[in-house]
Amino acid sequence: xxxxxxxxxxxxxxxxxxxxxxxxxxxxxxxxxxxxxxxxxxxxxxxxxxxxxxxxxxxxxxxxxxxxxxxxxxxxxxxxxxxxxxxxxxxxxxxxxxxxxxxxxxxxxxxxxxxxxxxxxxxxxxxxxxxxxxxxxxxxxxxxxxxxxxxxxxxxxxxxxxxxxxxxxxxxxxxxxxxxxxxxxxxxxxxxxxxxxxxxxxxxxxxxxxxxxxxxxxxx
Ligand code: C5P
Numbered sequence: 001x002x003x004x005x006x007x008x009x010x011x012x013x014x015x016x017x018x019x020x021x022x023x024x025x026x027x028x029x030x031x032x033x034x035x036x037x038x039x040x041x042x043x044x045x046x047x048x049x050x051x052x053x054x055x056x057x058x059x060x061x062x063x064x065x066x067x068x069x070x071x072x073x074x075x076x077x078x079x080x081x082x083x084x085x086x087x088x089x090x091x092x093x094x095x096x097x098x099x100x101x102x103x104x105x106x107x108x109x110x111x112x113x114x115x116x117x118x119x120x121x122x123x124x125x126x127x128x129x130x131x132x133x134x135x136x137x138x139x140x141x142x143x144x145x146x147x148x149x150x151x152x153x154x155x156x157x158x159x160x161x162x163x164x165x166x167x168x169x170x171x172x173x174x175x176x177x178x179x180x181x182x183x184x185x186x187x188x189x190x191x192x193x194x195x196x197x198x199x200x201x202x203x204x205x206x207x208x209x210x211x212x213x214x215x216x217x218x219x220x
Pocket of ligand 1: 074093094095096097098099126127128129130131143144145146147159
């Protein structure tokens with residue numbers, strides 16, 4: 001069962017968005033609320049796991065018995081993950097990490113150019129945190145998320161293989177689903193198994209997800 005598996009296991013979770021600074025007062029962000037990752041952290045801690053939660057900028061209380069590390073950017077999240085991944089049994093990457101960051105963050109507030117109707121920001125690729133963890137020889141059981149507005153399962157399966165993940169949780173976003181919402185519908189996918197969990201609260205999804213890992217990690 002859930003408790004038998006998770007009791008004493010250590011779990012690292014990333015959650016929330018990342019903010020990529022443009023200048024001291026502006027950033028590029030996304031609509032991730034962090035609720036899914038926080039629900040997983042809370043449920044796992046209740047089941048007896050030792051939980052470290054690396055959180056992007058979110059407005060959520062820290063669940064009981066969870067060690068929380070706050071970060072802002074993808075690079076800061078990557079640093080925190082690099083410091084912690086090697087000592088855990090399972091890594092769940094629920095964060096909506098920005099794919100790109102601003103190439104040269106301005107040290108002063110960027111002024112409006114009154115002579116121009118356009119401005120260009122140069123972006124460079126952020127490290128893919130979950131793919132990096134999945135490449136390490138001492139990697140934990142690695143779980144990713146795939147939030148898509150279309151072809152959810154197909155893209156998720158592709159990501160599972162391409163990023164060398166042990167498991168991926170596919171969720172349809174948009175139309176009030178997923179991001180910012182309190183409810184979610186997840187399809188849990190490993191190389192061997194696929195399980196669809198119909199629309200329910202994020203805490204119910206967390207419970208089903210942790211039970212699925214307990215089942216599949218055990219028989220891996
Ligand atoms: O490729 P895509 O961003 O759709 O992949 C989503 C999965 O990859 C999520 O688990 C997310 O946390 C992770 N990810 C990451 N680092 C990135 C981009 C995505 O860990 N730079």
